Amino acid sequence: MLVIENANVVLEDRIMRGGTVIVEGDRIAGLSKRCVPHDWGNAERFDARGLYVGPGFVDIHVHGGGGHMFYSEPGKAAEHFLRHGETTVLATLYYDLTKERFLDAIGRVKAAMAVQDGGPIRGFYMEGPYMNPAYGASPEKNCWKGVIRPEDYTGIVDLAGGLAKVWAVAPERDGVEDFVKYAKKVNPGARIAVGHSEATPEQIRRLREYGLSIATHCMDATGSRTEWVGTRGCGPDEACMLDDDMYAELICDSLGVHVCPDLIKLLIKVKGFSKVMLITDSFVSGEAPPDRLKDVPDLSFDGAGNLSGSRLTMDMACRNLVRHTGCTMEQAFLMASGNPARAIGMYGEIGSIAKGKRADLVICNEMFDVKHVVMSGRFITRREDDDNA
Ligand SMILES: [Zn+2]
Secondary structure: EEEEEEEEEEEEOOOOEEEEEEOOOEEEEEEEEOHHHHHHHHOEEEEOOOEEEEEEEEEEEEEEEEEEEEOOOHHHHHHHHOOOOEEEEEEEEEOOHHHHHHHHHHHHHHHHHHHHOOOOEEEEEOOOOOOHHHHOHHHOOOOOOOOOHHHHHHHHHHHHHHHEOOOOOOOOOOHHHHHHHHHHHHHHOEEEEOOOOOOOHHHHOOOOHHHHEEEEEOOOOOOOOOOOOOOOOOOOHHHHOOOOOOOOEHHHHHHOOOOOOHHHHHHHHHHOOOOOOEEOOOOOOOOOOOOOOOOOOOOEOOOOOOOOOOOOOHHHHHHHHHHHOOOHHHHHHHHHHHHHHHHHHOOOOOOOOHHHHHHHHHHHHEOOEEEEEOOOOOOEOOHHHHHHH
C-alpha cells in the first residue's frame, strides 16, 4: 500500500486541497479530503508537500522522442515519455512507412509491450497508411498513393489486431470505406479518425457509422475545397467543430506554430473543454531551417527543414496550453488525460483519479514540472538529468 499525503489532488472539476490518495497494488484504493491522523500500518507514506497530484497523462498520438522512435525502439521511447508523466501512450505509426516497416514496427511494439507488461504502451495509433498525400510533410515519399487494395492492408490490420485503437484516414480516398469496414471487423473497438485530409463534411459523415469520432491534429495538415474563388470551404476542421460528438486532437507548442493561440481558443470555445484533447505528435527531429526556429525546444522538422510534428512531451503541452488560453490546471489535465482516455474507450481504466482505476499519477508543481510519476502503483522519481534525456 502507498499513501500520498498533503497533496493538491487534481479532480476533473476541482482541486482537492490537502488531500490523500491511497494506492493498493496497481489500483487507486481511495481518496480522502484531509490528512486525518490515521494509522496506515506499514504502508509506504509519501508527503507530497502541497504538490499537485493529477491523473497520468494519456498521449494517444506520439511517434517518438528522446532520440527514439516507437517504430524502432518502442521501449526506450516509452521510457522517455513516462519520465514526463505519460503513463499511457499509443505507439503511433504513420503513412511514410512502407508495408514491410509497418509489419516490422508492429512486431517490435508488441514485443516491447510483452516485456514492459503494465507499462505505458497500450496499443497503436495508426496515422495512415491512407492519408491524402497533398497534406503530408513529404508527399513524394508517400508510398501509399493510388488505389486502396485489401492485399496491401489486410496483413497490417490483422497483425495489429485489437491493439489498433485508432485508424486515421483521409475519407476522400477511393476505397476507404472497405478499408475502414475491415479494420472495424478485426477490432470492433477501434476508433476512426480523419486526418491529413481535405474531405467534405459529407465524406466524413459517411464514416460515422464505422466509428469516426476523432479529428487528427485538428487545425493542422487539413484543407478544404471550394467551388468558387473567394468562398470558404468546409473541411475536416469545420466538420469536427460542427459535430458535438467528435474529439479534436490539439498540438499545443510554445510558439503556437501548429495551431496559433487564437485558433486554440476558437477550438475550445466551439468544442468545449470536454472534447479537445492534447497530443504531442512528437518525433525525433531533423535539422531546423538554418535561419529560424532553431532553438525552439518543442518543434520538430523533417530532413528538408519542413515542420514535421513536435518535440513536445505532455507536461510541456499542458504548460503551453495554460499560457496560451489561461485555462485552469484541472482543465489542462482533462485535456491531457480524461478526454483522450474517453476518446479511445479506456476511461473506465485510466484518465482520472478515482477508486478502482489504475494507479497512474503525475506529481508536479503548478508549472507542470513533473517531480514524480506513479505508474500501475509503482513510484518513479524523476532524476535531475532527465531533462537532457
Ligand atoms: Zn500527422
